[in-house]
Amino acid sequence: MATEILMPALSPTMEEGTLAKWMVKEGDTVKSGDILAEIETDKATMEFEAVDEGVIGKILIAEGTEGVKVNAAIAVLLEDGESADAIVASAPVAEAAPVEAAPAPVAAASAPAAPIVDTSPDWPEGTPMKQQTVREAIREGMSEEMRRDDTVFLMGEEVAEYEGAYKISQGMLAEFGPKRIIDTPITEHGFAGVATGASFAGLRPVVEFMTFNFAMQAMDHIINSAAKTLYMSGGQMGAPMVFRGPNGAAARVGAQHSQDYAAWFMQVPGLKVAMPYAASDAKGLMKTAIRDNNPVIFLENEIMYGKTFDVPDVEDYTVPFGKARIWREGNDVTIVSFGIGMTYALEAADKLAEEGISVEVLDLRTIRPMDTAAIIKSVMKTNRCVTVEEGWPQGSVGSYISSVLMQEAFDYLDAPVINCTGKDVPMPYAANLERHALITTDEVIAAVRQVTYK
Amino acid sequence: MAARKTTKQPADKPNVSADELKALYKDMLLIRRFEEKAGQLYGMGLIGGFCHLYIGQEAVVVGLEAAAEEGDKRVTSYRDHGHMLACGMDANGVMAELTGREGGYSKGKGGSMHMFSKEKHFYGGHGIVAAQVPLGAGLAFADKYQENGRVTFTYFGDGAANQGQVYETFNMAALWDLPCISVIENNQYAMGTSQQRSTSSAEIYERGKSFGIPGEAVDGMDVLAVKAAGETAVAHCRSGKGPYILEIKTYRYRGHSMSDPAKYRTREEVQKMRDERDPIEQVREMLLTGKHATEDDLKTIDKDIKAVVNESAEFAKNSPEPALEELWTDIYA
């Protein structure tokens, strides 16, 4: 049967090329390996070899033709004994259609339907509560999961004998022993890779970075190894693991130790990103993170570790990913935040309430998946939105939220969305400069006034 | 490149003059007193964040600086105050950086871990463990490129020696014959992790072997031994033979940083080191027994140093906070 010889792609980026020169003519017999033509890509001139045996029945694209699309038919190869008439029977090939790019997804520009939002309470009325610090809650979440599942282990610098640089793993070496609570040398790239490998093979590592600033050393394994393997393996294997540790500014530890990485990790498909504020969420999200079959970035905060909250005193308390928590209902404006940003959001809401401005405060809890439905639903009510986070402004979590609102709730916005962020500078050490670099409650209040025109 | 044999030679004590010995004593004592003062100011809330003191390790940097020449470069970690004083940076400017004031070396914007002085060829204070190692090789690369005959001292810890980038650097430094000296300040602990618990083979100085980099272990409590080893290393690098490794066995008396309770070692272990091996006491003894100085001479030195340190503290307290506009400067060149 006659087969078409197609314009080859000779580089990963080549879409079309010039058929510079035919090295065969109609009627020639060719065998695999013979040079058929010279083809110019944007980068080089390449020889194009035959793969199949046969006779060149017809040359469809004349030499010297530019802009020949990849996969367009350029010649017809006949089997031995086949006549050139066979070509007539085949489909019209002279202008082979270029491969169509997949249509781009159309952004939802149409009027939004009311989003479906899960507003079920995190715990039923009457649930017994206990007081716990965020530190205790994280530890309890990890320990409960380690008791439930012996494939879970904790690995990191100073997690075992020193009981954690920030005492998160206090008592865990005593309970679980050195097989499961593992001190590593200072080699973040190395142990992040080791843990990722272990997760491929069926374990559920929890990797502690002493702080997330040091996770930069391990970025390659977090993104290229952990986040992408499920996809690259066609779903065969992935990385069910947690990368956790304090993120963001502590106090006066300078530029290299004070960065909020929420927006960085949020960008990566394959990763999930949790950033709890309250202790109950720290515990419930930690348990969910360990059970999740994907790599989860769990962003804690040193300043929050010692803060106390109510935590449900029940067996196996978990919090689902992708479900925002409404801390405060209000009608005039929606403040969306997460992690330590919630401190400023709630403080601002309290102060604004005294002036009669009613603020709805949403805690995203996980920023990937992000409960955009809850944001949209709230903004459909309040028509105004301010986002609050500690990270830098350009490419912030808030700027993503703004774009979602523009595309999906434009008609409901009565004012531009304002993103309150940390200043666009490396963190300074000096006390006065650091105060100014960080987001403040006053800035959140000012932003609310601006969007409410009050 | 010809393979080089790793040698471990006990450093010969060089003959130093009485004046040189006194200078070493003074330099070490300045660091000790300065660090004690910094610890005090930290306790008073005048210094914030992390603050890593160098007390106990003074002989390392002082001995090596004695082997350096004008124009040689140095780069180190966050445990950097001693290095700055030893390379001639001004105590006032260092202390004012610790308090985050305008008069500090980085205008208050860097802090304890991040100070620099172009004038003194001090390329920082780096907070990410081992990041300074390839940076140091890069400084040496520039020197070689510019054919200026300078060498670079890259200081890092026993803990840092486990980071992968150290070995990437060793390979490049050997491959390209870079004039850089890796100074491993082995104080036996990386935060709360003793060297035995983090390191598969104890002899860190041998880790250059497979790259053909000669290495040497040195008694870091003996400033003269450090100086002698430094001279060997400098001569090697300066003559174009490529990198050199010095593993200097030292000890830190204080916790890892101000907030470290240091429960991973006994009080006795620290006390024994202080009593038997203290680098400053050793030189003091030498000065007195060799009759190079009298008790009175040493008292005068003591007094002078105290004055310098007290003045730096006063300066650091009284220097104003940086102007708010400084928040927005120095982000781009």
Ligand SMILES: Cc1ncc(C[n+]2csc(CCOP(=O)(O)OP(=O)(O)O)c2C)c(N)n1
């Ligand atoms: C990449 C990275 N990981 C972890 C830390 C936290 N940390 C700071 S100092 C330190 C210990 C380093 O020990 P060592 O290299 O022996 O130096 P020393 O403090 O003893 O001078 C650790 C783990 C860090 N700053 N950077």
Ligand SMILES: [Mg+2]
């Ligand atoms: Mg050390």
